[in-house]
Amino acid sequence: MPKFIFSNSSYLVSFNTPQEVKEINKKLAKEKKFKVAEVYDIDEFLDTIDRVKYFIDIYIFLDGIDQDTLNILFNALGPLKLDFILFNPSTDLDIPEKHHERIVFGDFTEDFMKAAFSVRDRSRMPGGLNKFSVSCANYIFPFIFKDISTVWTLDSGPGIEECDYMTICENSFESTTGRFVLRVNEENLRSNSEALQGETEGKLEDYFREFMNQYIGIVNYNFTKIDIKAKISIPQSYDRNSRVNFGKIYFPEIVLREEKNIFSLTLGYIDHEGKKLFDLTEVPFTPPSSDVEFL
Incomplete structure (x- = not known):
């Protein structure tokens, strides 16, 4: 399979995407003005996360995924400290407890996928x-x-x-x-x-x-x-x-x-390096102590 040619853009990387979600991702990307990299092969996924510079999110759809493949995904994502979301894992998969907060179950309707995107979007905003x-x-x-x-x-x-x-x-x-x-x-x-x-x-x-x-x-x-x-x-x-x-x-x-x-x-x-953003939750707003010249 040919490699993606990545531009200096923001990407949603989606692994093992169900057919009905592909169109939803495409529609959302057009509305929000980002790009989607749909990947199905594990080697292609590893190459993609290595070459994308700006991540919006990483979606991992677990239907049909075996434990060995999942372990490879976890091992690749861990050192990079990239965030991701796990959709509909089966009970047969052993998912470390530290990743349980990333698990989401749903029926992949447009409303559900948009809601999932919005929740994740808000979580990326600086606190406060x-x-x-x-x-x-x-x-x-x-x-x-x-x-x-x-x-x-x-x-x-x-x-x-x-x-x-x-x-x-x-x-x-x-x-x-x-x-x-x-x-x-x-x-x-x-x-x-x-x-x-x-x-x-x-x-x-x-x-x-x-x-x-x-x-x-x-x-x-x-x-x-x-x-x-x-x-x-x-x-x-x-x-x-x-x-x-x-x-x-x-x-x-x-x-x-x-x-x-x-x-x-x-x-x-x-x-731009995927680091955690600042937090203003405990920062009280105050105006400057000195006079400011306005129009």
């Missing part, structure tokens, strides 16, 4: 990021958009879909990268802000970039409490006529939205 991110947004927003009174909360949906502007920024440290995407509905913005009703598109984009710059600056300030010194990229703003390329690396994301449906913010982190 949800509450921390909302606190950052509610703190910094009034400094930038002074005449808009609103509240930011977590959003279970995709955020603002009918957006006219998009501003993208990243912060990074060591092998970890965070991506932040601000989406804006212009009509809702102008109707809720007298100060911005007559502003040019270029001036609006200045505000969006400033918001992102200050937001991530607050994030990086709080990172110093856990000895993280992160750098921020230059925010890039795009209008409705721009073609935006997010690249080929998949970021698990959370979505924030404010109550007037003007803005939404998606953000997420990945570690």
Whole structure:
């Protein structure tokens, strides 16, 4: 069997995939913009995990798999410290207790597979990021958009879909990268802000970039409490006529939205070496101790 030619993309590696799951994986990959490597031969699997750089997850479907094959899989994955999920093991298989939390039983419907993906996606997010991110947004927003009174909360949906502007920024440290995407509905913005009703598109984009710059600056300030010194990229703003390329690396994301449906913010982190991400659970949000100059 010919080897996969891997691009510098994020991959879901799926071993011994049932036919009905292949189409679900394909559909999910198109929606989330990642790639799937379907492998059935043990040598091909070992070659694949050796050559893929960015893993979303590893699915191992155990129907028809014998103990020797399973032991080879465990021995290969252990030293690499790669996470994986075991679907529907038979009672004949001896699975070490340390892997029991990775076992999932299901009927492989589309709803079941999407739910499994979502649960795993959330588990890859840094601890405490949800509450921390909302606190950052509610703190910094009034400094930038002074005449808009609103509240930011977590959003279970995709955020603002009918957006006219998009501003993208990243912060990074060591092998970890965070991506932040601000989406804006212009009509809702102008109707809720007298100060911005007559502003040019270029001036609006200045505000969006400033918001992102200050937001991530607050994030990086709080990172110093856990000895993280992160750098921020230059925010890039795009209008409705721009073609935006997010690249080929998949970021698990959370979505924030404010109550007037003007803005939404998606953000997420990945570690390019597969290391465990930072944890903000015990980090209380605090604003900078010194004055910050805003627009």
